[in-house]
Amino acid sequence: xxxxxxxxxxxxxxxxxxxxxxxxxxxxxxxxxxxxxxxxxxxxxxxxxxxxxxxxxxxxxxxxxxxxxxxxxxxxxxxxxxxxxxxxxxxxxxxxxxxxxxxxxxxxxxxxxxxxxxxxxxxxxxxxxxxxxxxxxxxxxxxxxxxxxxxxxxxxxxxxxxxxxxxxx
Amino acid sequence: xxxxxxxxxxxxxxxxxxxxxxxxxxxxxxxxxxxxxxxxxxxxxxxxxxxxxxxxxxxxxxxxxxxxxxxxxxxxxxxxxxxxxxxxxxxxxxxxxxxxxxxxxxxxxxxxxxxxxxxxxxxxxxxxxxxxxxxxxxxxxxxxxxxxxxxxxxxxxxxxxxxxxxxxxxxxxxxxxxxxxxxxxxxxxxxxxxxxxxxxxxxxxxxxxxxxxxxxxxxxxxxxxxxxxxxxxxxxxxxxxxxxxxxxxxxxxxxxxxxxxxxxxxxxxxxxxxxxxxxxxxxxxxxxxxxxxxxxxxxxxxxxxxxxxxxxxxxxxxxxxxxxxxxxxxxxxxxxxxxxxxxxxxxxxxxxxxxxxxxxxxxxxxxxxxxxxxxxxxxxxxxxxxxxxxxxxxxxxxxxxxxxxxxxxxxxxxxxxxxxxxxxxxxxxxxxxxxxxxxxxxxxxxxxxxxxxxxxxxxxxxxxxxxxxxxxxxxxxxxxxxxxxxxxxxxxxxxxxxxxxxxxxxxxxxxxxxxxxxxxxxxxxxxxxxxxxxxxxxxxxxxxxxxxxxxxxxxxxxxxxxxxxxxxxxxxxxxxxxxxxxxxxxxxxxxxxxxxxxxxxxxxxxxxxxxxxxxxxxxxxxxxxxxxxxxxxxxxxxxxxxxxxxxxxxxxxxxxxxxxxxxxxxxxxxxxxxxxxxxxxxxxxxxxxxxxx
Numbered sequence: 001x002x003x004x005x006x007x008x009x010x011x012x013x014x015x016x017x018x019x020x021x022x023x024x025x026x027x028x029x030x031x032x033x034x035x036x037x038x039x040x041x042x043x044x045x046x047x048x049x050x051x052x053x054x055x056x057x058x059x060x061x062x063x064x065x066x067x068x069x070x071x072x073x074x075x076x077x078x079x080x081x082x083x084x085x086x087x088x089x090x091x092x093x094x095x096x097x098x099x100x101x102x103x104x105x106x107x108x109x110x111x112x113x114x115x116x117x118x119x120x121x122x123x124x125x126x127x128x129x130x131x132x133x134x135x136x137x138x139x140x141x142x143x144x145x146x147x148x149x150x151x152x153x154x155x156x157x158x159x160x161x162x163x164x165x166x167x168x169x
Numbered sequence: 170x171x172x173x174x175x176x177x178x179x180x181x182x183x184x185x186x187x188x189x190x191x192x193x194x195x196x197x198x199x200x201x202x203x204x205x206x207x208x209x210x211x212x213x214x215x216x217x218x219x220x221x222x223x224x225x226x227x228x229x230x231x232x233x234x235x236x237x238x239x240x241x242x243x244x245x246x247x248x249x250x251x252x253x254x255x256x257x258x259x260x261x262x263x264x265x266x267x268x269x270x271x272x273x274x275x276x277x278x279x280x281x282x283x284x285x286x287x288x289x290x291x292x293x294x295x296x297x298x299x300x301x302x303x304x305x306x307x308x309x310x311x312x313x314x315x316x317x318x319x320x321x322x323x324x325x326x327x328x329x330x331x332x333x334x335x336x337x338x339x340x341x342x343x344x345x346x347x348x349x350x351x352x353x354x355x356x357x358x359x360x361x362x363x364x365x366x367x368x369x370x371x372x373x374x375x376x377x378x379x380x381x382x383x384x385x386x387x388x389x390x391x392x393x394x395x396x397x398x399x400x401x402x403x404x405x406x407x408x409x410x411x412x413x414x415x416x417x418x419x420x421x422x423x424x425x426x427x428x429x430x431x432x433x434x435x436x437x438x439x440x441x442x443x444x445x446x447x448x449x450x451x452x453x454x455x456x457x458x459x460x461x462x463x464x465x466x467x468x469x470x471x472x473x474x475x476x477x478x479x480x481x482x483x484x485x486x487x488x489x490x491x492x493x494x495x496x497x498x499x500x501x502x503x504x505x506x507x508x509x510x511x512x513x514x515x516x517x518x519x520x521x522x523x524x525x526x527x528x529x530x531x532x533x534x535x536x537x538x539x540x541x542x543x544x545x546x547x548x549x550x551x552x553x554x555x556x557x558x559x560x561x562x563x564x565x566x567x568x569x570x571x572x573x574x575x576x577x578x579x580x581x582x583x584x585x586x587x588x589x590x591x592x593x594x595x596x597x598x599x600x601x602x603x604x605x606x607x608x609x610x611x612x613x614x615x616x617x618x619x620x621x622x623x624x625x626x627x628x629x630x631x632x633x634x635x636x637x638x639x640x641x642x643x644x645x646x647x648x649x650x651x652x653x654x655x656x657x658x659x660x661x662x663x664x665x666x667x668x669x670x671x672x673x674x675x676x677x678x679x680x681x682x683x684x685x686x687x688x689x690x691x692x693x694x695x696x697x698x699x700x701x702x703x704x705x706x707x708x709x710x711x712x713x714x715x716x717x718x719x720x721x722x723x724x725x726x727x728x729x730x731x732x733x734x735x736x737x738x739x740x741x742x743x744x745x746x747x748x749x750x751x752x753x754x755x756x757x758x759x760x761x762x763x764x765x766x767x768x769x770x771x772x773x774x775x776x777x778x779x780x781x782x783x784x785x786x787x788x789x790x791x792x793x794x795x796x797x798x799x800x801x802x803x804x805x806x807x808x809x810x811x812x813x814x815x816x817x818x819x820x821x822x823x824x825x826x827x828x829x830x831x832x833x834x835x836x837x838x839x840x841x842x843x844x845x846x847x848x849x850x851x852x853x854x855x856x857x858x859x860x861x862x
Contacts, residue, residue, distance in 0.1 A: 044571055052425070053423070054569065057418050057419070058418075095564070096565070096566050097566065097567045099567060100570065101567070101568060101571040102554065102558070107562050108566060111551070111554045111572065112575075112576070114550055115543065115546060115580075116576075119543040119580070126539055130532055130535070
C-alpha cells in the first residue's frame with residue numbers, strides 16, 4: 001500500500017515537474033517579437049459607425065469613423081499614453097460603449113466576476129455533493145434508513161414496471 | 170391569396186386551440202377517471218386529428234406566402250418589403266424567413282410539421298403522445314396567435330383597396346446580405362433545431378405530468394433530440410460559414426447576440442444529450458434532465474425575444490418588431506407551468522442511484538454538464554449585461570469579443586479536455602492504476618504537441634507578457650492532441666479484441682466495433698469532429714491581413730502568396746451590378762490560381778455587398794475582399810487575409826454529422842449460432858440442484 005502511494009506520488013511529481021519545465025521554456029522564449037500596440041488596442045475598441053464591429057476589424061470602405069479613431073489612437077500612442085489613459089480618453093470622447101468589453105472597475109467588474117463565481121460555486125457544490133454521496137455510500141445509507149432505492153410505494157413501482165413492460169419494443 | 174393565407178392561419182389557430190382544450194380535458198378525464206358523456210379516449214383522438222388538420226392549414230398559409238412571393242403580389246406589405254421581381258428563384262423562398270412575420274410563419278409551419286409526424290406515430294404510446302401533442306398544441310396556439318394578432322404576414326398595404334388603389338410596380342428586394350446560397354438553407358436548418366426542441370420539451374413535460382417512467386420518454390425522444398441537435402448544429406455552422414463568406418471581415422463568429430441566441434440552446438441541448446445517458450443507465454439526474462430540456466426550450470424562446478424584440482442590438486437581426494411582450498408573457502406562462510408541474514410531481518423524479526466516486530464516468534458527465542451550463546450562463550450573462558448595466562448604472566456598455574474570448578474560451582478548452590477524459594474513466598469508480606493506464610498516452614501526446622508548437626515558433630509569450638491568442642492556441646492544440654489520442658486508443662483497444670477474436674483486419678474490426686455499439690462509438694466520432702473544429706478555431710490566433718489600393722499590375726504579398734492585379738471587369742443583371750477584380754495569385758514566380766473578389770450593388774434595395782473570394786487548402790484560407798474604390802483616387806481597395814486552419818472547422822462539421830448518423834443507426838444484432846452439444850446421459854439431480862432454498 002505504502003509502495004503504491006509512493007509510486008503515485010512519484011508519478012504526479014514528475015508530471016508537475018514536466019509542466020513547470022514547459023512553462024519556464026515558454027517564458028524564456030518569445031520576448032523578441034515586436035508588438036503592435038495599435039493593433040492590440042484597436043481590438044479593444046468599437047468602431048463608432050454603427051457596424052457593431054471592433055475598430056481593428058471594421059471593413060467598411062468610406063467608414064466615417066474608422067480612420068478617424070485609428071488616427072486618434074496612433075496620436076495617443078505616440079504621446080506615450082498608457083493603455084488605461086488611451087481608453088479613458090476614448091471613453092471621455094465617445095462614451096462607455098466605445099470599449100469592446102466592460103472595464104475592471106465599479107459595477108463593470110461584476111461582468112467579469114460573475115461567470116467565474118458561478119462556475120466556482122457550482123463546481124464546489126458538485127464536488128461536495130459527490131463526496132457526500134461517495135463518503136456515506138448509497139447502499140449503506142439505503143440499509144441504514146431502510147429505504148428502497150427505487151420507490152417505497154409498491155403500487156407505484158408496479159405501475160412503473162407495467163408502463164415499462166407495455167412500452168418495451 | 171392574402172385572404173386565403175389569412176383564413177388558413179385563422180383556421181389553424183382554431184384547430185390548435187381545439188387540440189389544446191379537447192386534449193387537456195380528455196387527459197384530465199383519463200387521469201381522474203371521472204365519468205363523462207363522451208369517451209375521453211375518443212375526445213383525445215379528435216384533438217389529435219385537429220392537430221393533423223392544423224398542420225394542413227398552416228401549410229396552406231405558408232404556401233400562400235410563397236405563392237404571393239412568386240406572383241409578385243406587392244399589395245401585401247411583407248412581399249413589398251422583402252422581395253422584388255428580379256429576385257432569383259431560390260431567394261424567393263428565402264423571402265419566407267427574411268422578415269419577422271415570415272420567420273414566425275416558418276416557425277409555426279415547422280412546429281406543425283413536427284406535430285404532424287408525432288401525431289401520426291402516436292401508436293408507439295398513445296397516452297404519452299396525447300400529452301405531448303396537447304403541449305405542442307399549446308405552443309402552436311401561441312405562435313399562431315402572434316401571427317394572427319401581432320405580426321400578420323398577409324397584411325395589405327395601408328389603405329389598400331383591391332381594384333382601386335394602385336399596387337407598387339416593384340418591391341424593395343431582399344436584404345443583400347441574405348442573397349447568398351447558404352441563406353436558403355441556414356435559417357430553415359436553424360429553425361428546425363429551435364423548433365425541434367419543442368418536441369422533447371413536450372414529452373418531458375407530458376411524462377412528468379403523467380408520472381411516466383423517466384428513461385422511457387427519453388428512449389422514445391432520443392431520435393427526436395439527436396436529429397434536432399444535428400439540425401441546430403448544422404444551422405449554427407452554416408451561419409458561421411455565411412458570416413465568413415459574406416460579411417467580409419475575415420471571421421466567422423463575432424459573439425453577436427443573434428449568434429449567441431442560437432448557441433445557448435445548443436449548449437443546454439448538448440448537456441441534455443449527455444446527461445440522459447446517466448438517467449437511462451443509472452436512473453440518476455432525473456430532475457436535472459427535466460430542467461435541462463425545459464431550459465433549452467425556454468432559451469429558444471429567449472433567443473427569439475432577444476433578437477426579434479429589439480432588446481439587444483445586433484449586426485444581423487434582420488427582423489425586429491414589438492412582439493417582445495407576447496414572448497415575455499408566453500415564457501412566463503411556460504415557466505410557471507414547468508415549476509408547478511415539477512413541484513407537484515417531484516417525488517416521481519427521485520434518483521435511483523448516487524455517485525460513488527469523484528473520479529468516475531458519472532462524475533465526468535456531471536462536470537461536463539456543469540461546464541456546458543457555465544458556458545451557457547457566460548453567454549447569457551454577456552448578452553444581457555448591457556441591459557443590466559443600463560438598468561443599474563444608467564449607462565450602456567458593450568460586451569464584445571474580448572469579453573467572451575477571455576471568459577468563454579478557457580471554459581471551452583476545459584470542456585474539450587473533459588471530452589477526452591470522460592470516456593477514459595470507468596463507471597462507478599476508478600483506481601489509480603486504471604487512470605494511469607488510460608491517461609499515459611494522452612498525456613504524452615499533450616506534451617509532445619506543446620513542445621512541437623514551441624519548436625515551430627508558436628510563442629505564447631510576447632514582450633514578457635502573455636499573448637492570449639497564441640497561449641490559447643497552444644493549449645487548444647495540445648488538449649486536442651490528447652483527446653484524439655484518447656479516442657483513438659479507445660477505438661483500437663476495442664477493435665484489437667475483435668480482431669483477435671474474429672481474425673479480421675483492424676479497419677474491419679473497427680467498423681464492426683462501431684456497428685455493435687453505434688451510440689457509443691458514434692458519440693466518439695462526434696467528439697473527434699468537435700476536436701477538429703477546435704483545432705480550426707485555434708488557428709484564428711495566427712490570422713494575418715493586409716490591405717491596399719490596387720491598380721492594374723499592382724502587387725500585394727501575404728504569407729507565401731503574391732497577388733497581382735491583372736484586370737477589372739464589370740457585369741450586370743436585372744438584380745444587381747457588380748465590379749470584379751481579377752487577381753493572379755503567385756507562389757514564387759509561378760501563377761498558381763486566380764481569384765475574382767466581387768462587389769455588388771443591388772438595384773432594388775440600393776445597397777452594396779461584397780462577395781468574398783476564398784481559396785481553401787488544409788493549412789489556410791486565402792480570403793480576398795473587394796472592399797470598394799477609394800473616392801479620392803478611384804483605385805480599388807483590396808483586403809487579403811490568410812486565415813490558418815479554417816477549413817478544419819467545416820471538415821469537423823462533416824465528421825460531427827457522420828458521427829450523429831452513426832449514433833442514430835441501430836446496433837448490429839449480436840451474431841448467434843446454434844451449437845450442437847453431443848447428447849449425454851444427464852446425471853441424476855442432487856437435491857441441491859432441484860431448486861428450493
